[in-house]
Amino acid sequence: MEALVLHEYADSGNCYKIRLAAALLGLGLERRQYDILKGETRTLEFLAQVNANGRIPVLQVGGRMLPESNAAIWYLAEGSDLIPGDRFLRADMLRWMFFEQYSHEPNVATLRFWLLFVGEENLTVAQRGQIAGKRAAGEAALRLTDEHLQGRTWMVGDAVSLADIALFAYTHVADGGGFVLGDYPSIQQWIERIEALPRFEAMNAPR
Numbered sequence: 001m002e003a004l005v006l007h008e009y010a011d012s013g014n015c016y017k018i019r020l021a022a023a024l025l026g027l028g029l030e031r032r033q034y035d036i037l038k039g040e041t042r043t044l045e046f047l048a049q050v051n052a053n054g055r056i057p058v059l060q061v062g063g064r065m066l067p068e069s070n071a072a073i074w075y076l077a078e079g080s081d082l083i084p085g086d087r088f089l090r091a092d093m094l095r096w097m098f099f100e101q102y103s104h105e106p107n108v109a110t111l112r113f114w115l116l117f118v119g120e121e122n123l124t125v126a127q128r129g130q131i132a133g134k135r136a137a138g139e140a141a142l143r144l145t146d147e148h149l150q151g152r153t154w155m156v157g158d159a160v161s162l163a164d165i166a167l168f169a170y171t172h173v174a175d176g177g178g179f180v181l182g183d184y185p186s187i188q189q190w191i192e193r194i195e196a197l198p199r200f201e202a203m204n205a206p207r
């Protein structure tokens with residue numbers, strides 16, 4: 001495989017997905033840090049050379065840039081056991097990865113970012129007005145995930161897959177956004193299973 005460089009902000013769950021997938025696959029990554037609180041992904045240089053969308057993570061593969069966390073973990077995992085061989089299960093895995101990006105991350109991750117990193121007192125009036133809606137939508141996403149996991153070991157089929165990695169990243173730190181993980185017992189057990197995987201790497205593992 002070509003050399004891999006992760007352009008990231010270490011506390012971002014989207015970036016952590018890529019580190020976790022790489023760790024589980026036994027792949028090495030060089031890591032480059034950008035402070036998103038200081039706008040370091042919005043500079044002309046970053047927009048021109050790394051991601052015109054002004055966001056991390058970006059997985060650099062040789063000389064080519066691949067933004068979007070779920071595209072990046074797909075790239076890393078192609079041909080591995082983290083992607084089911086069965087056609088339906090592969091599509092079902094994508095279903096949960098799209099769910100993560102549309103129903104889970106914009107609520108669970110955004111509240112964590114606003115409350116833990118930006119600080120409620122620094123939010124705009126418009127952002128403050130969105131907190132209640134995002135909390136309700138985040139709780140709905142966590143409830144749906146918890147109900148899906150009742151009686152199951154993994155999100156899809158009988159093996160850990162990219163669906164688990166994508167959803168784990170922001171779920172296991174959801175308390176940072178004021179969500180109460182104790183309300184979701186099946187999620188809690190699933191978190192323990194993921195943390196027990198061989199080669200598991202924690203979000204705050206040293207750089």
Ligand SMILES: N[C@@H](CCC(=O)N[C@@H](CS)C(=O)NCC(=O)O)C(=O)O
Pocket residue numbers: 009012013014015036039041042054055056057067068069070101
């Ligand atoms: N859908 C994208 C979301 C990327 C994203 O929202 N990145 C945030 C950090 S998690 C970011 O770069 N924020 C800085 C900014 O928007 O200036 C993915 O999954 O990679």
